[in-house]
Amino acid sequence: MIRLPYDFNSIEEKWLRKWAENKIFEPKPSGKKFLLTVPWPYCNGALHIGHGRTYTIGDIVARYKRMKGLNVLYPMGFHISGTPILAFSKKIENGDQATISLYRSYLELYGDDPSKVSEFSVPSNIAAYFSERIINDFMNMGFSIDWTRKFTSGEPIYNKFVEWQFRTLQKMKLIKRGDYPLLYSAEEGNPVGEDDILEGDTDKVSIVQYTGVFFYVGKDILLASTLRPETLDGVTNIFLNPEAHYCRVNIKGQSFIVSKRSYEKLKYQRDAEFVEDVDVSDYFHKKAKEPLYSREIPILPAKFVDPDIGTGIDYSVPAHSIWDHVALLDIGEKVDYIRVIELEGKGVDIEEIRKKFGITGLDDREKLSEATKYVYEQEYYHGKIIKGKFSGYNVKDAKDKIIGDMIEMGIAFPVYETSRKAETREGNPVIVAVIKNQWFIDYSIEEWKEKVRDLVETMELRPDNLKNQFLQTVDWIRERPCARRRGLGTELPMEKGWVIESLSDSTIYTVVYTIIPFLRRMKFEEIDDDLFDYIFFGNADLSGKSDVTKREAEGARREFLYWYPVDLRHTSYPHISNHLTFYLFNHVAIFPRNEWPVGISTGGMVISEGQKMSKSKGNVYPLLTIKRKYGADLFRMYLASNADVWYDVDWRTSEVENYLKKLERFYSLLEEARSVEGEPDERDLWLVSRMIDRILKSSASYDAMKIRDATIDLFFNALNDIRELENFAGKVRTLRAVRKFAKEWALSLSPVMPFVSEEIYSMYGGKGFASLQPYPVMENPYKKHEEEWNFVESLVEDFRSITKVSNMKPRRLTISTAEEWKWKLLEESKTRDIRSLMKAADPEQREYLAKLVKRRDFPYHVRDEDAVIKKYADDLSRYLNVEIILSKEPEHAKKSVPGRPAIILE
């Protein structure tokens, strides 16, 4: 009869049912609490193994803390704010085949009718469908989540909460408005994010600020754009592209000349009014006045000037720009080079650079770019200005001042450009637009930052370097736009037509977990700012509200005070510089000090088959499939043991398969051990000793979130020890020893593998749920046996290494332990000066003493080695397949030392 030893499917189903029936993960407020949160999932698709990691780590911690006697709340909600869901539903509505087939595959995965995909043209249906599936996925993974507290970022109660939050921030003057440059699509009429840009995730697009400098030609201003305004003193001429189209535009009453393409973009940055096209050739015989000293400089043609970058007009500084230099050579024009920047007393010789990079003409675009970068880096980081108002400054320090100065003088304004040419996924160009009256949360306020720094200093952060990363982020964080024109979420309470941006609406939402059941029982229309003020600050008057609302408000306040603050927030490291930092800022601003976050930990990502997950590589595995194929315990165990929490995990199917075998062995071993008769042999108690130590040690590992260490030791190393005993002492003796710690062993692994642990725990007659048992603590009365075994083990190792080199199959093993005088000298060497011992010693003793000096910490724990050898003689004899002889012959003992008897093979 073939019996499946380990049917994880039925085991998991059984315990899922029992946990749910007994509602064991729905804590009531009593005792010492532990609130653990992990960011809510964004529900626009099926979860894959990458998503599973953070929640798994969170759950392992939750389960461990629970076993340590804390009242653990591990809640979860769903994030639906922002644009992706909206974008997907729109694509489905528009019949986009790729999206439709993707969503059909999701439906199929979950066993639903793929033709239902058309329902996803309504965004809320996507959110509703996937949030339901995710609950199911999470339950299947064994996450000990309290689902009674779930909510979404799109539901009306939550909207009220976020409105309250924003009005509170506004009262504190932390919200302001201003103009702000954003990546934008003119054709689509929207700002665009990374996901909207073609290859935006792999080749990032950022906003670059050029300086548009005014050069006067009669009444017109040639608007030349530059990344190096510090070189303006060295301008020798203007370059226009003779083949490009230029036009005259009116900006605030001034007449500017820019390229036609530049105008198309510029009008999204400032009020620019098209006047007329101009003929570029009209300018080549004219002179322009540069704005600093009104020097007259020539306007020259150059084809390298790209009308689609900046303003399409370049002011030429040939002493510092390789492009300008080569362009002048190209058209054979001679001008007097003016050096503005020096490097350690001398300048960069631009002609030398040209030769060094082997540039022959304007067609060597790659070399030109390379040389430009080289010159720029040299001059920016090491250069000193030697001309003009800022003479004497380092370029690095002066650059921003120079820009500010020019803008103040009215001879320049910023012109924004994308860092590379980019288009949206729909094929439209990406430009930079200045959005007027954008709403911001002003994270730049210094007093606010200071409070956050103070908090960071006192928090429990893992890994340790998180502290530096946060402090760094706090330093550079500035105003953050907090509202967009489109997307799902909460409407900005201050102004219609804006939706609160999806990271800004999720900064203090963790507090809602503590009160949501109460909010749901209130009269919805009575939920207002006063109510939240009452719950969180206890300082609002609720006398006008109904009894039910008042009563629930009291309950909400009680639970808020009980559960908050969040003891640990765990998420992946990409959140450090955004979400987690906002999380800290907003808590600090809104809540009193004792409700501020206590701890944060960050974890790594998941890569798959050695590579980043991507659909094209075919290495994206849905969580559900993994669960069906391998079971949740295996998934969790793999994630826990493959990498430390803060490093990336590599999911490799071939390894996963091997882990499954190990898990099966673990299970069948414990199952067999249950029914074996008899007490453990005294000789085998070392295994019990090691196991007890492992379990004790694992507690410290879990505490430090060294989950991997705990798992490897408790699982792999333990299994290896058991196998060793099995080889040495046979199956029955091994099972007897295993039975001694089976229940505790299962419990110690319960945070990582909760299902199989429950099963084993109950199999061994455990009462209640393994998930709710205290983490095992055991006395170790068997330390002596372990030390004896270590001695035997090293004996076996020596035997092996000798048989290996000597290449023989010995029939007899003669063992001779160290002579008494060696032990005595060893003892004496601990208290007496080695030198005096040496003097008194004979040659043989000297030799031995020299060895002692070399190895100060002689590893011996067993004093009566003969007795131990006698005790294990039968085992050894069988195991090594030799006759064991314990010798007292002085000849044999020669090589022996305490802890390491001499052995002779024959």
Add this chain to the structure above:
RNA sequence: GCGGGGGUUGCCGAGCCAGGUUAAAGGUACCAGACUUAAGAUCUGGUUCCGUAGGGAUUCGGGGGUUCAAAUCCCCUCCCCCGCACCA
């Protein structure tokens, strides 16, 4: 560039903070053997080099230093990954 993290024995990956017990955990792969009709699974031994006695030599990106002793501490250098925002 700034900030963070890395480069370890075939591969993945511990160790490094608290230097010696480390040829260096664990996993995986590979080789040989046991079992088996066979394969798989399982188990045993091995996988830097030398060695017919438990030993020795060389090794932890590269170079230098501190020390009786360095993968571990210090300095220099090369290379890789991540974040630098409006994106969830």
